[in-house]
Amino acid sequence: MNEQKEVCAFINCNIIDGRFESNMINEGVMLVENVDGIGKIKSLGNKMEVGIPKDCKVFDLKNKYVVPGLIDAHVHLFGDGNPFTEEGVKRTPDENLEFMKSSLGKYLLEENMKKNAMAALHAGVTTFRSVGDPLYYDIEVKNEMKNGGQIGPDMLCAGPMICITGGHGYKLVSEASDSPWEGRKKVREHVYKGTDLIKIASTGGVTDSRKIGEAGRVQMTYDEIAAVCDEAHRAGLLVASHCQSTRGLKEALRAGVDTIEHGASMDDEIIELFKHNPKSLRGYSALIPTFAPAIYTSEISTEYTKLDDVQFANGRIIRDEMTKGFKTAIDEGIKVGLGTDAAMPFVTHYNTWRELQLQVKYGGALNAQAIYFATKSNSEILGIDKEVGTLEPGKFADFVILDGNPLEDLNCFEKPLMVVKRGNIIDNTREYIIPEVEKFVK
Template sequence: MKYAYGNGIILDGTLNMEPKKDMIVLIEHEKIVDIVDKGTDISGYEFVDLKGKYLMPGLINLHVHLPGSGKPLKEGQDNGERIKKLAKNPIVLIAIKKICEKYAKMELMSGVTTIRTVGGAKDYDTKIRDKIASGRMIGPRILASNYAISVPDGHMAGSLAYVANSPKEARAYVNKIANDRPDLIKLMITGGVLDAKAKGEPGVLKMPPAYVKAACEEAHRLGLQVAAHVESPEGVRVALENGVDTIEHGAKPDETILKLFQERHACQVATLSPALPYALFDRSISHASKLEQYNGNIVFEGIIECAKACLKNNIPVGLGTDTGCPYVTHYDMWRELVYYHKFCHVSNAFALHTATLINAQIAGIAAITGSIEIGKCADLIVTAENPLEDLKALRTIDMVVAGGRIIDHPRIKKVPEIERELDKFL
């Protein structure tokens, strides 16, 4: 496993990346050992001819729910109740583990070499993580949270999250989750679009501040970061005041919230993909109610405003898809970059930098992956076109390299209906 990748154009994932020609990336086993000029003696390496294509770091998706497919909802279908019923069926749960493995592999085939799961079925995420790490299956690197923690009538309560009834129970659930060696803890602090009961009330605070504080204190004592589902300004404030490390989704911030972000050294993980269908689709397509569309637009605009304000104030912003929500598949991370460019007005280069090195920094793995640098893991993708000119180049991946292992011309079965409807908003 000694490969020399040459005759291509390198986009290294760093902030000021420029296309680099006439360079060769040398890989031994899973590591990048050198980057040398064309013409250097590479005896002992198998040459991989990139044929003028673009070599860059693999994408990192910071917000994934492995059990979800992203298939559109049928008219009148309650996705939350459906998930709860499935989660209580032991026979279905056996099948769900296989489904999670399938979707983890799909992420990799789409060019995502690292995923961060933020609420999953039982302890499946850590089991799949360990199976991939040991070489027993092909998949991306996984940073896993397993089950999340919610409260009665809270977001994902009883489906992908334990239900805490006191600060003591919140603390106890952190310890229960920690027994399976997760990489982070996920809290469901507010409701979401589908939980809202009235217009203008998405992201209602569900988890009391004392619960948040207890869970964060225990997680930090155990050396674990805390990510939190938050979709209202009040929720963001409560989360940051009580120790949350990453705000998943977000909401329009005020000066107090921005100061809390800075004091806590916290980050936002923006997720534009799940809010877009509720906010922008015709309701005949999304099957969203008027209430859901109205509140979906509030959440969509809130995530955008949070990202813009954070960027303006040098607060890190990462990207994730919230895969599992309707119209959000395990093969469309590239769309999140397009939306980030389109709605938050960042450059193509900064969107790619965010989905690689910044995401690695937020996840705490920048010393391992996220850029093409000597000593880092060989997590790479190859595209025929230049994503710095058009991010849609990432839609078709010619090659994935995961920990040095080459997957040539990966193929994914896509859902035509999802492709058709989402393409209207590129």
């Protein structure tokens, strides 16, 4: 069979290649070569450096801005960001689980998950990592979309989280393990099911806390975390840990987790472990902060979030702790990425760009830093930096075209002019916007 080859030229644009240390390319040209529907960057530079081949399709971008596709390192596909409902909150975990396992429940959930994945892509998120979804449905959705020939975002899927009995996400998005060997068995099941990473809940969380201070309570023991990390690393998988207290961070890092999700204040030992972590897969660990859920659950009235007073109070503790941890990480040069926790109330899959804004507003990051965390840094943390994360020859043509310069104003991410995934242009749509949510997060 003959290969189908086609070259497209994106001309007359300002290119932010995402390498951070490089300057913006003005009057830029980017050539994308599509082979059998998969586009890679062939070359890029200013118009004096890159010639436009004959017979190629030309897109005149009229002086607009091109940035690498966003990467969201922390989402859950099961929810779309709509606030919790009164009925939903009343259902027991067992009732929920039973429904999700039923054929109707499975169908509805998986359709919703596909919709959420596409909502992310249309908003310029070309890659994300699902870090805790029920019953391996995230893997099924990923495979169905791929096998159906649908152009979707790249998904790295963790399957269900591993927690202790009664721990964070228990029976909803997490499966229980209560000893090092049970943990190893869970990891082996995950590897068998084809997960791309392992996600654990080593401490408690806000949404299922019942006492003040419980959100960051250490749940998995050091031995349990270390066993999971060892088993996952033997299979070459990274371990991400939901972790919301200083003690939790210390235990998880000592035991070898590769990413701390959310975070909390850090002491010297924690800072050192992030930078040099002998038990991690790659010798260092990274922080994936998620400002959106912390800010929204602590600043939107419980009338709308449906959190109870204890959860609301815990939300504020976690928000302050996470913010401190983020600032320390930036000051100390710890590897930092970006995640949203999409699926939490008011955190949608299409508002990933707002997390960049929150890192700036609450965490003191610069626009350029936030863009870097969401692109190059995330690609390195997730281990996909050879394929995506920056615009360089040989990498996949995953990028977003914006009306304005995001280094000056991140708001231009709200309505991308064009999203390109693997060289394919994703049609523009606003159909995923949830007006109920927008009222609160603007």
